[in-house]
Amino acid sequence: MPFVGMIQARIDRMEEFDQLVIKTASILGMTFTRVLLWAILPSGTTPDSFGEALQRLADSGIFMCSSPASRSQKTSTTSGKAQTVTCLCTLADGSSNEKPMRECLLLRFQSGSLQETAYQMLLENARKPLHKKAALFLESMAHKCQVMSHNDNDDHQDFDELKFLCSLTPGWPLTPESS
Numbered sequence: 001m002p003f004v005g006m007i008q009a010r011i012d013r014m015e016e017f018d019q020l021v022i023k024t025a026s027i028l029g030m031t032f033t034r035v036l037l038w039a040i041l042p043s044g045t046t047p048d049s050f051g052e053a054l055q056r057l058a059d060s061g062i063f064m065c066s067s068p069a070s071r072s073q074k075t076s077t078t079s080g081k082a083q084t085v086t087c088l089c090t091l092a093d094g095s096s097n098e099k100p101m102r103e104c105l106l107l108r109f110q111s112g113s114l115q116e117t118a119y120q121m122l123l124e125n126a127r128k129p130l131h132k133k134a135a136l137f138l139e140s141m142a143h144k145c146q147v148m149s150h151n152d153n154d155d156h157q158d159f160d161e162l163k164f165l166c167s168l169t170p171g172w173p174l175t176p177e178s179s
């Protein structure tokens with residue numbers, strides 16, 4: 001069985017909802033933000049089930065935290081015991097604290113083959129509406145960031161998170177499929 005077939009079989013064995021999360025994430029590229037993935041998932045999804053799926057997918061080595069701090073952290077597997085996967089997303093003020101992966105703001109696929117295979121498994125006609133949804137969300141996000149940059153004293157509850165997300169917006173690796 002070729003390598004891609006093995007990954008496909010691995011994804012096929014997962015819970016249906018987890019499969020949906022992986023495939024949906026795959027249209028966003030290797031790295032994606034939590035809010036963007038959340039925005040393009042089916043509207044009936046609850047925050048709890050979303051968080052749990054992220055945790056499971058991180059525990060099983062599909063997703064990982066993509067913050068620079070996490071990437072520089074060496075993972076040791078010498079004990080043979082499953083590694084506790086944690087998130088080290090850095091906020092815009094430079095602070096970061098270790099959180100469970102269910103709260104991770106910036107995630108990535110563990111490997112490019114995982115992302116590519118998941119994308120291939122997503123039906124052609126399912127991709128387009130997802131790309132559209134993502135593009136619309138990014139537009140509204142860009143607007144929010146613009147408003148925020150003119151209004152620096154905002155003490156909105158999600159302010160830190162928004163600031164963090166806005167700092168990522170310019171390099172967003174979204175390649176919309178236009179046709």
Ligand SMILES: [Zn+2]
Pocket residue numbers: 065066067086087088089103104105106107
């Ligand atoms: Zn993280």
